[in-house]
Amino acid sequence: xxxxxxxxxxxxxxxxxxxxxxxxxxxxxxxxxxxxxxxxxxxxxxxxxxxxxxxxxxxxxxxxxxxxxxxxxxxxxxxxxxxxxxxxxxxxxxxxxxxxxxxxxxxxxxxxxxxxxxxxxxxxxxxxxxxxxxxxxxxxxxxxxxxxxxxxxxxxxxxxxxxxxxxxxxxxxxxxxxxxxxxxxxxxxxxxxxxxxxxxxxxxxxxxxxxxxxxxxxxxxxxxxxxxxxxxxxxxxxxxxxxxxxxxxxxxxxxxxxxxxxxxxxxx
Numbered sequence: 700x701x702x703x704x705x706x707x708x709x710x711x712x713x714x715x716x717x718x719x720x721x722x723x724x725x726x727x728x729x730x731x732x733x734x735x736x737x738x739x740x741x742x743x744x745x746x747x748x749x750x751x752x753x754x755x756x757x758x759x760x761x762x763x764x765x766x767x768x769x770x771x772x773x774x775x776x777x778x779x780x781x782x783x784x785x786x787x788x789x790x791x792x793x794x795x796x797x798x799x800x801x802x803x804x805x806x807x808x809x810x811x812x813x814x815x816x817x818x819x820x821x822x823x824x825x826x827x828x829x830x831x832x833x834x835x836x837x838x839x840x841x842x843x844x845x846x847x848x849x850x851x852x853x854x855x856x857x858x859x860x861x862x863x864x865x866x867x868x869x870x871x872x873x874x875x876x877x878x879x880x881x882x883x884x885x886x887x888x889x890x891x892x893x894x895x896x897x898x899x900x901x902x903x904x905x906x907x908x909x910x911x912x913x914x915x916x917x918x919x920x921x922x923x924x925x926x927x928x929x930x931x932x933x934x935x936x937x938x939x940x941x942x943x944x945x946x947x948x949x950x951x952x953x954x955x956x957x958x959x960x961x962x963x964x965x966x967x
Contacts, residue, residue: 700716700871700872701716701870701872701875701956702714702717702749702833702871703715703716703717703749703867703868703869704730704748704749705741705743705745707744708742708744710744713726714730715741715743716736717869723740724738724740725737730832730870731832731920731921745791746790746791746867746868747790747867748787748788748866748867749814749835749870750814750866750921750923751921752864752866752922752923753784753919753922754781754918754923755783755922755923756912756918756923756924757781757782757839757858757925758903758908758924758925758927759778759780759854760773760774760778760902760927761777761778761901761903761908761927761928762902762928762929763902764900764930765928765929765930765931767930768930768932769934769935773902774902777903777907777911779912780853780854780858781855781859782839782859782863782864783859785861786859786860786861786864787864787865788862788863788864788865789865789867790866790867790868790959791960791961792862793862793960793961793962793963794865794942794948794960794962794963795860795862795963795965796944796965797842797965798964798967799965799967800860802844802845802857802860804842804843804844804941805840805942806841806843806932807838807840807888807893807932807933807942808841808928809836809837809884809886809929810836810837810927810950811834811836811879811882811925812834812835812837812923812924813831813834813879813905813908813923813924813926814831814832814834814835814870814921814922814923815831815832815909815918815919815922815923815924816830816832816873817920818918818919819913819917820913821913822909822910823910824906824909825906827905827907827909827910828873828879828905828909831879831905832870832920833870833871833872834870834871834952835866835869835870835871835923835955836867836950836951836955836956836957837864837865837923837925837958838886838950838958838960839858840858840865840942841857841863842860842863843857843934843941845857845860846858866923866958867958868959869955871954875954876954876955879898879904879905881897881899882897882898882952882954883896884896884898884929884950884951885950885952886931886950887949888942888947888948889947893932893940894929894932895929896930896931897929898926900929901926902927905924905926909924942962943962945961945962945963946961947959948960948962
């Protein structure tokens with residue numbers, strides 16, 4: 700099932716289910732509980748991110764080719780950092796380039812987002828996918844200057860500016876993607892393909908990440924795990940390619956869809 704979240708003309712928020720024939724009907728119930736397709740046509744005023752994340756847990760350096768392009772050693776354990784839930788951005792809404800704390804090195808990162816569907820604590824790799832509600836496209840937007848040079852040795856400053864976590868355009872339930880590590884994933888910037896690879900290049904696959912992240916740790920329903928990006932990021936190009944006002948960036952993942960956001964400069 701492809702589930703969307705949207706607001707109608709009156710500003711009321713609903714869930715919807717997208718059908719193969721292109722129609723969308725209103726979904727009644729709880730994203731994390733029982734749901735019923737009403738069969739009623741969804742009156743979509745604005746498409747929203749499929750959920751408001753409880754937490755956003757991110758993995759760095761999780762594709763072999765991406766580690767190589769940055770001359771980074773293959774990590775022994777997953778590299779973990781966080782984004783705040785307030786970074787979550789709707790499909791079609793702008794990515795805002797920071798100008799109050801200025802960055803001229805804002806990068807794109809296509810990522811597979813995993814949504815945890817029930818309390819997840821000390822879960823084994825063998826059982827891990829049973830805790831997944833579904834999958835989304837994500838863009839781990841990153842201000843490289845604040846991430847690397849001005850962030851006090853931590854990545855969070857460069858990763859948590861407003862609008863730096865576009866999610867969507869839908870949530871595809873886990874039953875439709877039995878193997879999340881066999882998906883084509885790409886970034887398209889202004890019509891040019893910048894990243895184009897496969898999730899089978901992950902150093903730590905999705906079940907391994909869930910086992911590791913839930914170790915002695917509670918992952919609540921609605922936790923979003925960003926699983927890393929493949930090679931082709933703007934910072935690794937010669938010369939570097941960073942996002943500019945007026946750009947349009949699209950994240951595409953096989954079986955999920957395309958998440959598109961324009962890019963603007965912050966007004967200060």
